[in-house]
Amino acid sequence: MEDETLMTTHLALIERTQTLIAAGDIVGAESALVELADAEGDAALMVVLEQLPPKDVLAVIREYDNSRESVVGLLVSPAQFARAVVIEKLYKDLTRTHLRGMVNAVIFREDADPVEFLTAIGDLDGGAEALADYFSDQWSRVEGFARSGSFEPADEYGKMLSQSALLTSAWEKPRVQQDEIADRDWMQLAWILRYELPDLFIEMLMVLRAKVSAHQAAAPEDEEEAEDDGKVETGDTDRGKATPTARESDEESAI
Numbered sequence: 705m706e707d708e709t710l711m712t713t714h715l716a717l718i719e720r721t722q723t724l725i726a727a728g729d730i731v732g733a734e735s736a737l738v739e740l741a742d743a744e745g746d747a748a749l750m751v752v753l754e755q756l757p758p759k760d761v762l763a764v765i766r767e768y769d770n771s772r773e774s775v776v777g778l779l780v781s782p783a784q785f786a787r788a789v790v791i792e793k794l795y796k797d798l799t800r801t802h803l804r805g806m807v808n809a810v811i812f813r814e815d816a817d818p819v820e821f822l823t824a825i826g827d828l829d830g831g832a833e834a835l836a837d838y839f840s841d842q843w844s845r846v847e848g849f850a851r852s853g854s855f856e857p858a859d860e861y862g863k864m865l866s867q868s869a870l871l872t873s874a875w876e877k878p879r880v881q882q883d884e885i886a887d888r889d890w891m892q893l894a895w896i897l898r899y900e901l902p903d904l905f906i907e908m909l910m911v912l913r914a915k916v917s918a919h920q921a922a923a924p925e926d927e928e929e930a931e932d933d934g935k936v937e938t939g940d941t942d943r944g945k946a947t948p949t950a951r952e953s954d955e956e957s958a959i
Contacts, residue, residue, distance in 0.1 A: 714740075714752050721756065725763045734764050738775050750779050762788035766795070769805030770812075770888065777810045782824035785810055790830035793837060803838055804890070812888040818896050826904040835897070835904070836912040842890050843916050849894055850909055853879035864913070867906055874902035 717740055724733040741749040753761060753776065761776065761784055768774035780788075792803050811821045825831040839846045848858035851865055853876065865873065878899055885891040897905035 714748070714755070717752060718755055721752075722760055725760050730764060730767045733760075734767075734774055734776060737764070741775055741779075746779055749775065750781070753780060753784060758784070758787035758791055759794075761785075762792060765806045765810065766792060766802040769809045773809060773813075777806065778813055780810060782821045785821060786824035786828050786831065789825055789834045790828050792834065793830075800837055800840055803834070807838055807893070808889055811893070818893070819900050822893075822897065822901055822904065826901065826907070832904065832907040832911050835908040836915055839890060839894065839908070839912055840915065842894075843912055846890075846894055846909070846912065849898065850905075855880070855885070855891060855894075867910065870906045870909065871902060874898055874905065 717736060721733045721736050724730075724736065737749060737752065740752060761780060765774055765777045765780060765785075765788060768777055789803070789807065792806075795802065797803065810816065811818045822835075825834060844857040845855045847864070848854065848856045850870055850873075851858055853873070878895070880895070882892065882895050882899075885895055894905075897908065
């Protein structure tokens with residue numbers, strides 16, 4: 705009887721949480737989940753998180769970063785987090801602010817093993833693409849790190865290492881030690897990928913190179929269109945918004 709009561713309570717909380725998220729009340733949804741953890745403990749919240757669709761887990765954790773921790777981000781499992789990360793692109797946040805913030809907050813949380821989280825991301829279709837999006841603002845320095853082992857920006861016209869050369873270089877002695885760049889941000893993440901998950905690092909880099917090439921190829925056309933319109937459009941972040949595109953997606957069912 706007690707188990708049935710708990711199940712009913714949890715189902716009601718899940719429904720309430722999803723309703724709040726659908727209404728754009730992310731703070732309210734997170735508060736409802738915190739109340740459960742306070743009342744029944746972290747284990748109860750983890751059970752509920754297992755039953756929430758990835759898009760709902762994502763809606764909550766993407767609003768938090770290292771400066772504003774979420775209890776959901778502190779308890780989300782590698783598998784749950786990975787499923788959320790690969791669908792973050794549905795929000796169309798051109799600045800990648802949410803993606804970088806939540807990745808840093810979760811992967812570098814105190815009890816986390818970054819390799820376990822990154823492996824879970826890499827195991828999913830779209831995982832390497834999500835990581836490439838994470839590094840999109842630092843592509844030149846990531847490319848430089850891939851070529852030389854340091855984070856000096858790469859020469860745009862310099863020689864790009866092949867996949868086999870990159871794999872060989874990944875096993876070389878690091879020029880930069882992890883504790884020298886332990887910033888709980890993109891440099892530390894790049895270091896872990898290159899020296900602890902080299903296959904995933906290379907896969908991510910190939911995707912990142914393709915994205916940069918596509919962006920550069922499209923840039924002249926975008927400039928011409930902007931001149932015709934008399935203005936240049938710029939990307940904006942969507943912090944604080946529950947984007948309908950992501951809320952209505954059933955992408956998680958295919959992951």
